Amino acid sequence: FWVCAYCNNQHALCTDITVDPSSSSFGRAFQNTNGVVVVLDSDATPFQRTWCTFEIATVIRTSREPRPILDVAIFVADADGAAGV
Numbered sequence: 001f002w003v004c005a006y007c008n009n010q011h012a013l014c015t016d017i018t019v020d021p022s023s024s025s026f027g028r029a030f031q032n033t034n035g036v037v038v039v040l041d042s043d044a045t046p047f048q049r050t051w052c053t054f055e056i057a058t059v060i061r062t063s064r065e066p067r068p069i070l071d072v073a074i075f076v077a078d079a080d081g082a083a084g085v
C-alpha cells in the first residue's frame with residue numbers, strides 16, 4: 001500500500017512534484033503498489049486536498065491489472081477524546 005506520509009518528505013514536497021505527476025514518487029510507486037489507503041479524520045480532510053484527490057482518482061481511473069485496492073480508514077474520537085477506527 002502507498003502511504004504518502006511515509007513515502008514523501010512532507011517538508012520538501014516541491015522537490016518531488018513536477019509538471020508530470022506520473023514522474024513523482026507517487027507516480028513511480030503506484031506502478032508497483034497493490035493499493036492506496038485514504039485515512040479520514042472527522043472533517044474528511046483528504047477530500048479537500050488536491051493531491052489526495054489526485055491519488056484517489058489515479059486509483060479509480062487506472063486500467064492496470066490487477067486493479068489496485070482503494071481502502072478507506074476512518075478515525076474518530078470517542079467522548080474521552082481517544083481515537084478509534
